[in-house]
Amino acid sequence: MRIALGGILHETNTFRNEDAQLSDFDIVRGESLIAAHQGVRSYIGGMLNAAATMGATVLPAMFASAEAGGTISERAYSGMVDNLLDEIRTALPIDAVGLALHGAGIARGVGNIEVDICRKVRQLVGPTTKIVVTLDLHGNLDRQISEYVDAIFGTNYHPHTDMFERGQDAINILPGLFDGTVVPRIHIEKLPFLMVTSTTMHGPAAEVEKLCRQIEDDPDIIACTFFHGFVWTDTPDTGPSVLAVSNRNIEKAAEAARRVARFVWDNRDKFRPNALAPKEAIASALDAGDWPVAVLDGGDDPGGGCPGDGTYLLRAMLEANLVDACFAAMFDPSVVAQAHEAGVGATIEIELGGKIDPRHGAPVASSAYIKALTDGNFLCQSPMGRGSQVSVGRTVRLQIGAIDIVVVSERHQPIDPEIFLLHGIDVSRYRIVALKCTNHWRAGFAGIVKRDFLADSPGIMSRDLKTHLYRQILRPVWPLDPQATY
Ligand SMILES: [Zn+2]
Numbered sequence: 001m002r003i004a005l006g007g008i009l010h011e012t013n014t015f016r017n018e019d020a021q022l023s024d025f026d027i028v029r030g031e032s033l034i035a036a037h038q039g040v041r042s043y044i045g046g047m048l049n050a051a052a053t054m055g056a057t058v059l060p061a062m063f064a065s066a067e068a069g070g071t072i073s074e075r076a077y078s079g080m081v082d083n084l085l086d087e088i089r090t091a092l093p094i095d096a097v098g099l100a101l102h103g104a105g106i107a108r109g110v111g112n113i114e115v116d117i118c119r120k121v122r123q124l125v126g127p128t129t130k131i132v133v134t135l136d137l138h139g140n141l142d143r144q145i146s147e148y149v150d151a152i153f154g155t156n157y158h159p160h161t162d163m164f165e166r167g168q169d170a171i172n173i174l175p176g177l178f179d180g181t182v183v184p185r186i187h188i189e190k191l192p193f194l195m196v197t198s199t200t201m202h203g204p205a206a207e208v209e210k211l212c213r214q215i216e217d218d219p220d221i222i223a224c225t226f227f228h229g230f231v232w233t234d235t236p237d238t239g240p241s242v243l244a245v246s247n248r249n250i251e252k253a254a255e256a257a258r259r260v261a262r263f264v265w266d267n268r269d270k271f272r273p274n275a276l277a278p279k280e281a282i283a284s285a286l287d288a289g290d291w292p293v294a295v296l297d298g299g300d301d302p303g304g305g306c307p308g309d310g311t312y313l314l315r316a317m318l319e320a321n322l323v324d325a326c327f328a329a330m331f332d333p334s335v336v337a338q339a340h341e342a343g344v345g346a347t348i349e350i351e352l353g354g355k356i357d358p359r360h361g362a363p364v365a366s367s368a369y370i371k372a373l374t375d376g377n378f379l380c381q382s383p384m385g386r387g388s389q390v391s392v393g394r395t396v397r398l399q400i401g402a403i404d405i406v407v408v409s410e411r412h413q414p415i416d417p418e419i420f421l422l423h424g425i426d427v428s429r430y431r432i433v434a435l436k437c438t439n440h441w442r443a444g445f446a447g448i449v450k451r452d453f454l455a456d457s458p459g460i461m462s463r464d465l466k467t468h469l470y471r472q473i474l475r476p477v478w479p480l481d482p483q484a485t486y
Contacts, residue, residue, distance in 0.1 A: 001054070001174065004091040005033070005047050006061030007100035008080050008117060011138055013305025014106055014233045015460035015468055016070030017357055022079055025066040029087060033060035040387040043100035043134040046167025051098075054175065059091035063100065067411050068305035077107035081117060085124055096130040096174050097121055100167065103139015103154070104230040112237060114139070118148035130177050132170040136160065138197060138230040140237040146186040150177055154225040154243060156209055158200045159415065159443040161383040173222070184222055185250040189242045189257035191265055192477045192484045194465055196273045197228045199439045204270040211263055212242075215256045220247050224256050226264065232304055232461050234472045240264060265486040268478060273298075275456035275463040278316035282432070284453045291324075291431040294441065294449045299457030300360050301438045303413035307331065308436055309353035310360030312457035314405070317434060318364065323402040326427060327434040328419045329392065333409040339370050339396035346370050350398075352407070360459045368405075372397040372423045376408060382416035382444030390418070397423035404430075413437045416444025 010020065028036045037044040044063055051058045062084045088097060099121065105113035114135070121131055135141070135154040145152065151173050153166040176182030198205040208226045215224040222245040229240040242260040246253035275298060276284065285293045295317075300310030308331035317325060335350050342348050347369050354363035376392040393409025406423055414420075414437050417427050427433045428448050435441050438454070456463045465480060476484035 001056040001096065002059060002094045003051055003056050003096045003098055003171065004059040004061045004088045004094045005044055005098045006063050006084050006087060008084060008105065008113060009065040009100055009102045010072060010105040010113070011068035011102050011136065011230060011305065012071055012104060012106040012233050013068060013460055014071055014235070016305050018070050019073040019108065020066060020069040020071065020076060021073055022076040024069055025064045025076070025080065027062065027064045027080070029062045030060050033063050034058070036389070041164040041383065041385055042388060043163045043167040046164035047098045047171050049164070050168040050171035054171070059094060061087035061091060067302055067413065070305065072105065072107040072113065074108040077110060077113060081120060084117070085120055088121065088124060094125065094129060095178070096132065097125060098170050099131065099133045101133055101135055103135040103141055103227065104233055106233060106235060111235065112142045115142050115144045118145055122148040130174055132173060134166045134170050135227070137228055139227050140229045140233060140235060140239060141188050141190070141227055141241040141243065142237045143188045146188060151184045151222070151245060152186060152243060153223055154227055156200070156212065156225060158197065158205065158228065159382070159384040159440040161443050163385070169223070182222070183248045184245045185248060185253050187244050187250060187253035187257045189261040191240045191261055191486055192474065193239055193265065193268055194231045194477055194480060195228055195240045195271050196231060196463055197439065198271055199442055201442055204267050207267070208260060208264055211260055215260065220249055220252055221256055222247055224260065226260055231465060232468070234470050236472055236474055238473045239477065261486070273454060273463045275454045278313045278455040278457055281453040281455035282316055282320050282322070285432050288451055290450045292427055292433050292449055293431070294445065294452040295432055295434045296438050296452055296454045297434060297436045298438050298454045299459045299462055300436055301413060301461055302331065302411040302436055303438065303440055304461045306459060306461050307356035307360050308411035309356050310457065310459060311353045311364050312361045313434060313455050314353065315361065315364055317403055318400060321401060322432060324431040325402070325434065326404040326420060326425050326430050328406040328414040329408045329412045329436060330405055331411045332407050333393065335407050336394050336396050336409045339398065340373055340394055342370060344370050344373055357460070361457070366400050368398040368400050370396060371399050371404070374422050378418045378422050380416060381418055384415055384440060384443050392419070395423070397425065413440060415440040417448065
């Protein structure tokens, strides 16, 4: 069997005021695609593993991924999708294509990129070649995607610790598709609900996850997946959906998806986030009694497309004169450059952060001591993505008062303690660990952080959904329109 692998993976926050450009993407092709994912707990890593196990020949096409960001520019998108198609064309003849996509990618002039990619790949490979796809739990699914693909597998967990397994699933279904024992029927059920994404490690999303696994115990159900959706993007598809794939029986798929959707809808009130103002989050953290605790910069999570240089939480930490506190990661290449010029041991005057979007706070003017400088390269150790090479550009560990702050040259969502360790910071010795990350840190910091407090602030990822200018979403939608029904 000959299988081409590739994809374009982007989570788009349409409230961002600048477009994502080609330079924001890491693009790998051919042997470099294999080298970047072999043995890595990623979708493509899982696809490679399953293909090797079944003795299939892998034809690496092109895989492009970026930190979540603004709408993808027309030029960047057309360049990437044309390149993906060219690489697949070069691989022909093939039996199957495995695509690692997100589900909440938006490009100018295109809209939902996943439907566009799948439609174009189908046109290229024809009706008999199988197309199998992985999607992220935060995908805002467009039902049209099922017209172009044979099977879809989405991550079940948040943090997404099962990307590898879903990549394996996508390849492992292929022999059954070819011998006719498996005929997937896909049903996508959408909910009129703007659901702020929640962890599946506890709380209401954990209950939904458990229900999906129970439904998958039925041998006729190939997959039952609850997609939380991504509310910080304004499209007609925005919102949660339940995807069910059955073998041959579309009624059974529809019934399964509706059962989960009904459970989500009936429990929608439990998904309201427990968000605090930065000052309150810090006060609660100081009262925790059992440390370290995490304070999450929910208003400026680069993993949700935010600038990563927002200052609301940092300013509140400085005003609280915290000791035993550390913070990762402020994105500010100019401050990093200034620090590398001054050198370790110097004290410099800085204007930190607040440079990209005034909605995320003004720069913090301060003196700062340079404790350490690095090249910003390390390996991810989180169960989510373990083994992948992370590069955040040159970095500096600054000390302002008694607070240790890691500043990076490329936007970074700290999903494990590695960014701290790189700078000699052992987070277990601190009381407050502030993170520009809302949920994905939970796997990497498990066993270290005792509790967490969500700090919300104004900006493009505020939990106060009334503050966002939605124009495209379908109305009525709960909770903006309390009369919405399902
Ligand atoms: Zn996600």
